[in-house]
Amino acid sequence: MNGQKTIFITGTSSGLGKLTAKYFAENGWNVAATMRTPEKETELTAYDNIRIFKLDVTDTTQVKIAAEQAIEAFGKIDVVVNNAGMGTYGALELAKEEDIDWQFAVNTRGPINVIRGFLPHFRANGGGMFINISSFMGITTAVPLGSLYNMSKFALEGLIEGLYYELKPLNIELRLIEQGGSKGNSFRESIVWNEHPEITAYDELTNKLQSIMAGADESQLDDPMEIVNVIHGLATGENKSFRNVIGATGNQLMEMRKSMPIEDYMSAMQSFF
Ligand SMILES: NC(=O)c1ccc[n+]([C@@H]2O[C@H](COP(=O)([O-])OP(=O)(O)OC[C@H]3O[C@@H](n4cnc5c(N)ncnc54)[C@H](OP(=O)(O)O)[C@@H]3O)[C@@H](O)[C@H]2O)c1
Structure with a gap:
């Protein structure tokens, strides 16, 4: 359609997805912003x-359908952001069957669906890039x-690392971002908690985790613009890192994880709770 590059982003109704859509639009990219409820969107419609x-x-x-519509609108998609x-939190024993499946369906099967949806287009174009938003919890x-x-x-990380070998020869790049908690998103409010009124064995741990999450001070969370800038650097090719751990918490945990045997690491983590 024109010389501008185009980025396709999932989950742009809030948080990191919305911020990324705005930043790329303000920096000369075409943006295919996708969301479950476009009828509610009032901000991105202004661009x-x-x-x-x-x-x-x-x-x-x-x-x-979304891939076809975006390709038709912009002619070519250069970068796709999963x-x-x-998040589904709480004791595994208490989880509803459908919530277990939904956690996998959104965070892992979702990126599989989107990657498979764009592979024919990227192959036809002779290349492309998938940037995948993971977590230090990955x-x-x-x-x-x-x-x-x-x-x-973890499954998302394995998927993307495993895909490298078949997509690199096709000039299709893969990137991962391991973010920690950042400011200004809906993640905590949308957590599904596994609960059961008759099983109390996990109550103490659950209450502790819930109060830590509820009491987390926004000012201690990472600046989401740091993540958006990394996404931009990856999309433009300035940054070629496969894994990108962002934020103080994630980096501290990774240092700790690398510095000791897994048994010591898990025992240290458990002592905080
Ligand atoms: N915030 C954190 O603490 C944190 C930490 C590490 C990693 N992450 C990861 O960062 C990414 C962005 O999250 P965020 O922090 O910006 O939180 P967020 O504000 O909750 O954004 C999540 C987005 O995903 C969308 N979404 C949920 N289920 C979907 C589905 N089935 N299909 C399409 N979209 C769906 C939500 O849309 P709806 O409005 O329709 O629900 C929302 O736009 C996520 O992958 C998350 O796992 C977040």
Whole structure:
């Protein structure tokens, strides 16, 4: 359509996805901003170079349609950001079957769906890039009662690292961002908690984690613009790092994790709770 590059982003109704969409639009990119409820969007609609498409990443038919619509609107997609995600926390024993499946469906199957949706286009173009928003919870454990979220992001990390070998020969690049908690998003409010009225064995740990999360001071969280800048550096090719751990918490945990045996690391983590 024109000489501008185009980025396709999932989960742009709030937080990092919305900020990324705005930043790229303000820096000369075309943006295909996708979300589950476009009818509610009022901010991204103000940008001439942002087009909004409906997309629930768990729905392969919607992925197909959103990819076709974005390609038709902009001619070519250069970069796809798998940003949509949510957290399911609480004891595994208490989780509802559908919540276990949903955690995997959004955070892991979602990126699989989106990657598969764009591979034909990237192959036809002779290349492209997938930037995947993971978490430090994708490369290390850090809190109790986060096993399902850990599972979804560890699986995402394995998927993306494993894909490198088949996509590199096709000039299709893969990148991972391991972010910690950042300011100004809806992540904490949208957490699904595993609970059961009759099982109290996990109550103490659950109450402790919930009060730590509720009491987390926004000022101690990372600046999301730091993450947006890394996404921009990856998209433009200035930064070629495969894994990008962002933020004080994630980097401290990774240092700690590398400096001691896993048994010592887990025991140290447990002592905080
Ligand atoms: N904030 C943190 O503490 C933190 C830490 C590490 C990693 N991350 C990761 O960072 C990414 C961005 O999250 P955020 O911090 O910006 O939180 P956020 O404000 O909650 O954003 C998550 C986005 O994902 C969307 N989403 C959820 N389920 C979806 C689905 N099935 N299909 C399409 N979109 C869906 C949400 O849209 P709806 O409005 O429709 O729900 C929302 O736009 C996520 O992958 C998250 O796992 C976050």
